[in-house]
Amino acid sequence: SQKIQEKEEIKKIIQNISIESEFNNIIFVIPDALFDETVFNKFLDYQARANVADRHNFKEDQASNQDYAKKVLEQWINSLKNGYVEWYLSQEKGNILRSDFNEIVNVNLSSKIFSCGLETIKEAKKNKNVWTEKMANKTAEIFLFADTRTIIESKTASGPERYTREILKNNIGEYIVNEELKFKDDVDPNHPLFQMSKKIESEIEKQKNPGVFNLGNTLKFLTKVPFGMYKNMIYFATIGFLMKQYIGKLYESGTGKPIEKEMMRDKTLMLFKYWENGKESSKLEVRLGTREEKKLINVLSEILGLKNIESLSDVRWKIRSWIKESEYPLWVFKLDENSTDDINTAINHIIELIESMDSEITHKDIKTTLNKVDAVKTDLSLLLQKSKSYNLFIIWLGQIDNVEIKEDNIKPIIEYIRQNMSEEIGVESWKESSVREKVKDWYNIQLKKHIEETKKTLPQPPKQPPIGVPKALPEPGELKLSVIEKIEQSNEVTLKRVLKRMIEENPEIKVFFEKYLS
Known part of the structure; x- marks a missing residue:
């Protein structure tokens, strides 16, 4: 039909x-x-x-x-x-x-379909409860917090939890991990848990250079073919076990805190929520800590005598506090007579490190900073002394072009800078160019004051004669002599100021100065 x-x-x-x-x-x-x-x-x-x-x-x-x-x-x-x-x-x-x-x-x-999923483990499929769709944070905690296989066995001895331990076995009932929960040397490379672990390592390793990354996006491949992870007891146990190796190695974006056991447990719950409805995204922003990062933390702590450091974020904030206590920017130490190009480069990298946003710091930045700083570690330890910063700042002031600073000007200049730099920016964030501009602003203000005071001391022109009475003009020789005498009696600053004013008010006379100054 x-x-x-x-x-x-x-x-x-x-x-x-x-x-x-x-x-x-x-x-x-x-x-x-x-x-x-x-x-x-x-x-x-x-x-x-x-x-x-x-x-x-x-x-x-x-x-x-x-x-x-x-x-x-x-x-x-x-x-x-x-x-x-x-x-x-x-x-x-x-x-x-x-x-x-x-x-x-x-x-x-x-x-x-999910050839690399836990569906391939026969014993794990014998209890339907462990496959029922639900959040199972407690199950994740068992596998995440355990330090040994014996602990997992004791905590999964009865009830549905007994079937969650099957993820650690092959299809003939043999454990694929040792007592320390490390994969055995002869583990079947096709075992789903081993394959997931290697894939996670590969994907997270790719995030070293970008720096901050979203853990939910990076691990979302687990929810797709051939893995098929979704919220249930089996996969909460799986993600708990797989994330063990990243305890203390991942850091929260923003706070820079290392993600320890309790925080990692909470992240596993956030992962499943994010995969399900896209929520909790910002809480999954993390950064991978590396061997180079740990060494950089130690090197910087040793150089500046920093204590109670847990993360790179801690180091950055402690350095900012150190600079604040010294009362002058870190770049003034580049003026030290014992500083070298290599030391100056290292100081520049430290400044860049503390001024960067957490999300901007890449693994490449960390490696470069470590190489530059570690190469001059001993020199920096001797050079970076808070007691030196004031004198080095004075040296820096004296090197600013077109600004003449006397000793009694130093205190007013420093006060002016502190009052006029943005309030929300501490000394640890002062840019060299910005401070230089503030010094020039102060100098110009003083120059204007000096001009006004000079004007007041100049002789006043004679009163105009009555209408109809001609002015008595001085003889040319007398006028020339009077001007020469005034030039000889004037100081360099006054002459410069007068010449500039003459050119501004009478541009046509520039040619005469160009002739005699060439």
């Missing part, structure tokens, strides 16, 4: 699609009880009769026809539940009662 022919055509299309590479991890299902044209027309007929009855206000007819339409759907749904379905997965297919289909999917087909 036409119905059979149409059904066979549908099967042929589905079978062809299922073997294509982009669909070979999808189970296609065709029920025997199709919602065909006969069922569809019967449903529409009753629904149409109900609509007509409603327009004519025949409430009983309307209700009865709506019931008939509903029964058509119920009968079709019941035939689906009680009938057979034909399934297709890649090159495989089968025909089975719909009531047995879930069993086939969970027992046989899921392990074919």
Whole structure:
């Protein structure tokens, strides 16, 4: 019949699609009880009769026809539940009662799709409770906090938890980890737990250079083929075990705190929430600590005598406090007579480290800073003394171009700088260029004051004679002599100021100065 022919055509299309590479991890299902044209027309007929009855206000007819339409759907749904379905997965297919289909999917087909998932561990599949979709933070804690295999065995001795320990075994019941929970040398490389571990290591290692990364995004591959991780006791146990090796090695973005056991347990819960609904994203921003980072922490702590350091973030804040106590920026130490180009480079890298945002610091930055600082570690220890900073700042002031500073100017200049740098920025964040501009601002203010005071001391011009009485002009020789005398009596600062003013007010005389100053 036409119905059979149409059904066979549908099967042929589905079978062809299922073997294509982009669909070979999808189970296609065709029920025997199709919602065909006969069922569809019967449903529409009753629904149409109900609509007509409603327009004519025949409430009983309307209700009865709506019931008939509903029964058509119920009968079709019941035939689906009680009938057979034909399934297709890649090159495989089968025909089975719909009531047995879930069993086939969970027992046989899921392990074919998620070939690197824990579905492949037979003993782990013997208890349905451990596969029930739910949050299981306590289970993650057991595997995350345990230091030995014996502890896990004692904490999973009974109840559904007994089946979670099966993730640590192969399909013949042998443990793939030793007593210290390290993978054995002869572990099967195809064991799902081992494969997940290696893939996680690879993906997190890639995040060394970017610095801060989102743990949820980086590990999201676990939720996809061929792993298929989702929230249940088995996979909470799995993620707890897999994240053990990163305790104390991952750091929270922003605070810089190392992620220890309790915090890592909370991160596992956030992971599943994020994978499910995209929430808790910002709380999964982390940074991978490295061997170079730990060494840099130790080197900087040793140079500056820093105590109670747990992380790179701690070091950065402690250095800022050290600079604040010295009362002058770190870059003044580059003026020390014992400083060298290598020392100056190291100081520049330390400054860059403390001024960067946590999210901006990459593994490459850490390695470079370590290399530069470690190479001159002893010299920096001798050079970076808070007691030197004041004198070095005075030396720096004396090297600013076009600014003349006398000894009695130093205190007012420093006071002016402290008052006029942005309030929210402490001395540890002073930029050399910004401080230089403040010094020039102070100098210009003093220069203007001096000009105003000089004007007041200059002789006032004679009063104008009465109208009609001609001015008595001095003889040319007298005028020339008077100007020369004034030039000889003036100091260098006054002469410079007068010459500049003459040029500003009479630009045409520039040519004479260019002639005599060339």
